Amino acid sequence: MEPQLPLCRKCGYDLTGLNDVGRCPECGNPFNSKSGKGMRSSDKEDMYYADRIFRRARTLSLVGFAALVLACGGWVQWLVQGGRAFGVAVAVGLLFLLAALTSFVYEKE
Ligand SMILES: [Zn+2]
Incomplete structure (x- = not known):
């Protein structure tokens, strides 16, 4: 708290x-x-609460994007039976996960 x-x-x-x-x-x-x-500490707390929800939503959507990119990459790789789709998806997915991690760290502030 x-x-x-x-x-x-x-x-x-x-x-x-x-x-x-x-x-x-x-x-x-x-x-x-x-x-x-x-x-007006209660006003501030309301703002703080809304801000927290926004930050949590941002983190969750970034994790969601990472999962989506990985799933799409895996699906494309499976469809074409080769290529680097999954490798690219892993790279992009990791970027999203990194962003999510950063977002999660800043969530606490
Ligand atoms: Zn004053």
Whole structure:
């Protein structure tokens, strides 16, 4: 679980390390971190959640493409009984898998 960042609702200033109740040093917006008043950590969490879903979808579709390319390459190779279709498919599939791996790593951030 990512730690929630308490941000000023008005200007988005990071209120970490300040008193539970006070005013934003940036814009003077009153906040209460106990009740969440004047803060927008929940908004940020919604955005974060949507972003995570998008990243997960990107990773999964890249893995899906890799599998599709491998399957097509294997099928073509089987059809023509020779050639380098599967070899090319493996190379392209590996590229997609690499991209998926990169995407997966960045998913955590
Ligand atoms: Zn502010």
